[in-house]
Amino acid sequence: YAPDITIGPDGKYYLYYVLDHLPIVSVAVCDTPAGEFEFHGYVHYADGTKLGEKEGDEPSFDPGVITEGDKTYLYLGFCGPGDTSRTGSFVSVLDKDMVTIIENPKLVAPGCMNKEFAPDFNEHPFFEAPSIRKRNGKYYFVYSSAAMHELCYAMSDSPVGPFTYGGVIVSNCDLGIDTYKDGKTPVAPGANNHGSIIEIGDEWYIFYHRHTNNTWYCRQGCAEKISFNEDGTINQVEITSCGLNGGPLVGKGKYPAYIACHVYKKDMGVYIGQSEVPFIKQDGADGDKRLSFVHNVTENSGIGFKYFEFNGVKKVRVFARGYGMGFIEIRTSMDGEVLGKAQVHHTNHWQVYDIDAAIPDGVSPLYITYSGGGSIEIQEFELV
Template sequence: MALAKVDFFSNSLQRTVNFNILLPDDLTTCKALYLLHGYCGSNMDWLINSPVSELSSKYNLAVILPSGENSFYLDAKGTGKAFSQYIGVELVDYTRNVFGLSSSRDDTFIGGLSMGGFGALLNALKYPDTFGKVFALSSALIVHTISNMKEDTPCPHKMADYDYYHSVFGDLSKLESSANNPEYLAEELVKAGKTLPQIYMSCGTEDFLINENRMFKAFLDAHGIPVTYVEGTGVHDWHYWSKALEPSIQWLLNDPIKKQCVNPYLPSWEYIPDAEPYVFNGRVYVYGSHDRFNGQVFCLNDYACWSAPVDDLGAWRYEGIIYKKTDDPLNPDGRMCLYAPDVTVGPDGRYYLYYVLDKVSVVSVAVCDSPAGKYEFYGYVHYADGTRLGEREGDEPQFDPGVLTEGTTTYLYTGFCSAGDKTRTGAMATVLGPDMLTITEEPVFIAPGSCYGKGTSFEGHEYFEAASIRKYKDTYYFIYSSVAMNELCYATSKYPTKGFRYGGIIVSNCDSDKRTYPGGNNHGSIVEIMGDWYVFYHRQTNGTWFSRQGCMERIAINADGTIRQVEMTSLGGSKCPFTGHGEYPAYIACNLFRCDGSQEQLPKITQDGRDGDKEQGYVASITDSVTVGFKYFDCVGVQTVKIKVRGYCDGFFEVRTSLNTKPLGSIPVEFTNVWTEFSADIAIPNGVNALYFTYVGNGVASLASFSLA
């Protein structure tokens, strides 16, 4: 590792300036952090007062330390001090060119403390195409504090006077709606649908700026902007910042959003079950039905599509409504719901959407030129004589279509077999011609329903619903929901329409070993993403079956073609555990159960507001003996656990890393009608751990989040 002082002429500042730079030994793989000092500081502060040199070497991270003087890293018009342009454009370009640093946004970070924390946040939001992540320690987020200052008004924090703030920020009466306000920049990015940098904040609980930091976090939460927010014991000093630096760098290099997705993989206010995942043109697209929060029946909303880059399964993008229930000629008044769909690419390269309305038994088809454009009604699956499949005498009702196209042939899989109904034989396979509608081979049964499974390989796991089909190498995988409903099972064959044998359970939304989540029906499928396989399924929320959310887990297809059942986790498709530091929302819980095994008065994941409101989810209805579990976290040196709780409760939450051991400690809670943070000194063992919070006490609590520090 080398330390260099660099002098160069800055066009932004119109003079020669210098900065310090820490360069690790291996520049070919290093990432870059632009690290900003605080008020009345210098570009030597971090070098003198923190272990930044050691951390630069330890994490192979180039650290650039500029001087911001007392500019708040803003462009001051007319003064020749364009510090924002200097930091966000000129310095980045210069260091990339001279030192060969990565030009990737994903490898470029900015951070700072106090005034530098403000500058880091503002410039990350001002230059979101440059900085992929930002951390801010004890940030001087004083916009609201100073925006009403007059010439004779003293500064509440006694940091400076009106003349100074006016010279740095400009007209203070217009500050809140200006580009010198991080909140304004964030709102503009959200309105424009732009990708924001990932944000990490940390502040001491005794810091005089703690309220400003909490207010900014509340602003981010209210606008649905993800933030990792940490509080710890400390004041506004180098003792806190020096200790907070390494966790901040760890977050930059291994945060729980970029390299790991969570369950549910979509925002906590979105309800898309019955997922059919596909990779098209470098993105993963998910097609499913669309539940309504607090809905009274299944699938009340129109089809919406989300997608994510194959290399970032945490960065899901809303593609919009791709098909409305009123688009089907059989449903002009919208009284029928759109049940679980599937999509396939036809021989003409277009995308075909297959679905069934809830009160008819025919298969409808819509088509689009792109994966997530506006689909248009195309027709109904029919026999050669024009009779629609499902309406000919002897046809069984059509339901939950799954489709696979090979060349000019499309295989359609359908069926619904409730327990004890002898009129429903099992899952059907039907072959369609190149027009994607006309039947060329009539339906055959490939998996038995509950009344016809005895003596077959499917016995005990007969077909119920949720037909889906995939092909891996020379084997066809038929994925379906069994008569147990909570199971997603699979069967395999070398042929698309015959010879299927039961293979096993892939995932259950009640979990694998014991019932640790209030499950219900299940529907999903498997997909290969960059060489790894995943199963997509759904969970029940809000205490009903009608507000379901998509989840995903990594799976393995063994050399012999078998798939071993996986457990439910909070990780989603992540390849590694969460960082054991920072705040995590409670809605990523993968375990909700009563310790006595009772299925009465179970907790639930829910949200405030109405359907479509971007309110973060939380766990509600937590009563005595309820456990809320999360998996998994890579913990190092965790000494404090905090929880954010509200409700009529009086007791404590026990904290465990295993259900079979005594608690590591407990966190007392009391009645509060607003979200309130409670904490305790609890040492979590180093290593990869699950975390379980068990409530012991009176009343009913809700859990919004927990933090590790």
């Protein structure tokens, strides 16, 4: 499950991983991060007992690691709702051999069944996906909360805590963002989330995932630029289509529909698996290298893209198919004015719909919505 990697005191790369149905942590080593890795050993106590097999240990899950000097800090944990045998995420300190525990596991973030440990976590208790980062002398413990769709963080002056809950960094359905909607309204089907923060150049980003094929088990990697306040706290970011682009997308040319950050239907619920909600899928089996598209676009649903730098766009060319009896519409906000529309045709072949739509110049979203009967699929669009 969810391996993590660190550079040891010897300069080699150490990969920590947990195999399905096993409570222990395995370690592999390589001279380069790209492999090939060789088995190095199991994380164990000084007496040789493997972590996860000692009485009182909780099963290992989702390792996260950071190395400072001769010490490596290993974070583990999974806390499902209702499971009183799991109490939270623990950190163990490892010796320079990268496998021997020199400081026993210590609880750093409580799960939903252990609310007495640190009440400031109670609204966003630990669920899974621990990850650790350091910035400006502060340690950031990033994790997926019991709500599952969000990545949260806690801060400390020490890698072993105590950690103070900081807030939500990102939600893969944009819950908590209220700048363009009610904060309790999802704009995409939410589901579990996993990721962390990383510095690229002079900027910091949160990497996370969202879901495709209307299931918890098909995922699409995403990234958003984040910002820090003077005290080191992180502001929650809205989900966008920009990724690592560094700013708004160019408002000309073709874009695939699968970069939509909003895939929604009016009055939809929070979590994935709703039969009436659009979702990203592809022809063929999952994993096939075929172009993805948005499926099941019906009345009062649509897809949204944030953000574009528009300049002189007069037409949006939409590539769609399906058995619809309605109109494809172009907007610059979810409930905004319809700037142009085109009637769809019954067909199982991709068709091109040229929609006259004078989009105001400047930075704004783009929404492709649908009104009418039946359902359609949207593959891509072109800004002309």
